[in-house]
Amino acid sequence: MASHDQSYRAGQADGRAREKGEQMKDNMKDKAEAAKQKTNETAEEAKDKTYQAAQAAKERTKESAESDKKKTKETAQSAKENAEEAKEKTGGILQQTGEKMKNMAQGAADAVKHTFGMADADEDEDNYPHRRDANY
Numbered sequence: 001m002a003s004h005d006q007s008y009r010a011g012q013a014d015g016r017a018r019e020k021g022e023q024m025k026d027n028m029k030d031k032a033e034a035a036k037q038k039t040n041e042t043a044e045e046a047k048d049k050t051y052q053a054a055q056a057a058k059e060r061t062k063e064s065a066e067s068d069k070k071k072t073k074e075t076a077q078s079a080k081e082n083a084e085e086a087k088e089k090t091g092g093i094l095q096q097t098g099e100k101m102k103n104m105a106q107g108a109a110d111a112v113k114h115t116f117g118m119a120d121a122d123e124d125e126d127n128y129p130h131r132r133d134a135n136y
Helices: 002-115 121-127
Strands: none
Protein backbone atom coordinates (compact mmCIF):
# COMPACT_ATOMS: atom_id res chain seq x y z
CA MET A 1 0.00 0.00 0.00
CA ALA A 2 2.88 2.20 0.34
CA SER A 3 3.00 2.71 -3.30
CA HIS A 4 -0.66 3.74 -3.43
CA ASP A 5 -0.09 6.08 -0.49
CA GLN A 6 3.03 7.45 -2.10
CA SER A 7 1.21 7.94 -5.33
CA TYR A 8 -1.58 9.77 -3.56
CA ARG A 9 0.84 12.05 -1.77
CA ALA A 10 2.75 12.65 -4.93
CA GLY A 11 -0.50 13.62 -6.62
CA GLN A 12 -1.35 16.00 -3.80
CA ALA A 13 2.11 17.54 -3.94
CA ASP A 14 1.80 17.90 -7.69
CA GLY A 15 -1.63 19.54 -7.31
CA ARG A 16 -0.34 21.94 -4.66
CA ALA A 17 2.68 22.77 -6.81
CA ARG A 18 0.45 23.45 -9.80
CA GLU A 19 -1.88 25.57 -7.70
CA LYS A 20 1.06 27.43 -6.22
CA GLY A 21 2.46 27.92 -9.77
CA GLU A 22 -0.90 29.26 -10.94
CA GLN A 23 -1.04 31.62 -7.97
CA MET A 24 2.48 32.87 -8.70
CA LYS A 25 1.62 33.22 -12.38
CA ASP A 26 -1.52 35.24 -11.55
CA ASN A 27 0.48 37.30 -9.03
CA MET A 28 3.16 38.04 -11.64
CA LYS A 29 0.45 38.89 -14.18
CA ASP A 30 -1.14 41.35 -11.72
CA LYS A 31 2.24 42.94 -10.95
CA ALA A 32 3.03 43.24 -14.66
CA GLU A 33 -0.37 44.84 -15.30
CA ALA A 34 0.19 47.28 -12.40
CA ALA A 35 3.65 48.18 -13.74
CA LYS A 36 2.20 48.68 -17.21
CA GLN A 37 -0.53 50.93 -15.80
CA LYS A 38 2.01 52.92 -13.76
CA THR A 39 4.24 53.33 -16.85
CA ASN A 40 1.26 54.58 -18.88
CA GLU A 41 0.32 57.06 -16.14
CA THR A 42 3.90 58.32 -15.90
CA ALA A 43 4.13 58.68 -19.68
CA GLU A 44 0.81 60.56 -19.77
CA GLU A 45 1.98 62.91 -16.99
CA ALA A 46 5.23 63.55 -18.84
CA LYS A 47 3.28 64.22 -22.03
CA ASP A 48 1.02 66.71 -20.22
CA LYS A 49 3.98 68.49 -18.61
CA THR A 50 5.76 68.71 -21.96
CA TYR A 51 2.63 70.11 -23.60
CA GLN A 52 2.18 72.68 -20.83
CA ALA A 53 5.83 73.73 -21.07
CA ALA A 54 5.52 74.06 -24.85
CA GLN A 55 2.36 76.15 -24.50
CA ALA A 56 4.04 78.41 -21.93
CA ALA A 57 7.06 78.84 -24.20
CA LYS A 58 4.77 79.58 -27.13
CA GLU A 59 2.92 82.23 -25.11
CA ARG A 60 6.17 83.84 -23.93
CA THR A 61 7.45 83.90 -27.51
CA LYS A 62 4.23 85.50 -28.70
CA GLU A 63 4.35 88.14 -25.96
CA SER A 64 8.01 88.84 -26.69
CA ALA A 65 7.31 89.19 -30.41
CA GLU A 66 4.43 91.59 -29.72
CA SER A 67 6.63 93.60 -27.37
CA ASP A 68 9.44 93.72 -29.93
CA LYS A 69 6.97 94.77 -32.63
CA LYS A 70 5.66 97.59 -30.42
CA LYS A 71 9.20 98.76 -29.59
CA THR A 72 10.17 98.68 -33.26
CA LYS A 73 7.10 100.71 -34.18
CA GLU A 74 7.87 103.27 -31.46
CA THR A 75 11.50 103.50 -32.56
CA ALA A 76 10.45 103.99 -36.19
CA GLN A 77 7.99 106.71 -35.18
CA SER A 78 10.64 108.46 -33.11
CA ALA A 79 13.12 108.25 -35.98
CA LYS A 80 10.50 109.67 -38.34
CA GLU A 81 9.80 112.58 -35.98
CA ASN A 82 13.52 113.25 -35.54
CA ALA A 83 14.01 113.21 -39.30
CA GLU A 84 11.14 115.67 -39.77
CA GLU A 85 12.59 117.98 -37.10
CA ALA A 86 16.02 117.80 -38.73
CA LYS A 87 14.49 118.50 -42.12
CA GLU A 88 12.67 121.55 -40.79
CA LYS A 89 15.80 122.77 -38.99
CA THR A 90 17.94 122.21 -42.08
CA GLY A 91 15.37 123.94 -44.25
CA GLY A 92 15.40 126.92 -41.89
CA ILE A 93 19.18 127.09 -41.92
CA LEU A 94 19.28 126.87 -45.71
CA GLN A 95 16.63 129.58 -45.97
CA GLN A 96 18.63 131.86 -43.68
CA THR A 97 21.83 131.13 -45.56
CA GLY A 98 20.10 131.84 -48.86
CA GLU A 99 18.78 135.17 -47.55
CA LYS A 100 22.23 136.14 -46.28
CA MET A 101 23.83 135.22 -49.60
CA LYS A 102 21.19 137.19 -51.48
CA ASN A 103 21.75 140.24 -49.28
CA MET A 104 25.52 139.95 -49.67
CA ALA A 105 25.19 139.68 -53.44
CA GLN A 106 22.86 142.68 -53.53
CA GLY A 107 25.30 144.65 -51.38
CA ALA A 108 28.17 143.73 -53.71
CA ALA A 109 26.11 144.67 -56.77
CA ASP A 110 25.22 148.02 -55.20
CA ALA A 111 28.87 148.65 -54.35
CA VAL A 112 29.92 147.89 -57.93
CA LYS A 113 27.16 150.15 -59.32
CA HIS A 114 28.18 152.95 -57.00
CA THR A 115 31.87 152.52 -57.83
CA PHE A 116 31.22 152.85 -61.54
CA GLY A 117 28.66 155.58 -61.09
CA MET A 118 25.77 153.46 -62.32
CA ALA A 119 23.68 153.77 -59.14
CA ASP A 120 20.46 155.77 -59.23
CA ALA A 121 20.16 158.79 -56.99
CA ASP A 122 17.66 156.90 -54.80
CA GLU A 123 20.06 153.98 -54.41
CA ASP A 124 22.88 156.39 -53.57
CA GLU A 125 20.90 158.05 -50.81
CA ASP A 126 19.67 154.74 -49.38
CA ASN A 127 23.08 153.06 -49.36
CA TYR A 128 25.29 156.09 -48.78
CA PRO A 129 23.33 158.72 -46.79
CA HIS A 130 26.45 160.69 -45.88
CA ARG A 131 26.84 161.71 -49.54
CA ARG A 132 23.72 163.82 -49.54
CA ASP A 133 25.60 166.61 -47.94
CA ALA A 134 28.83 166.20 -49.84
CA ASN A 135 29.58 168.13 -53.02
CA TYR A 136 31.59 166.43 -55.72
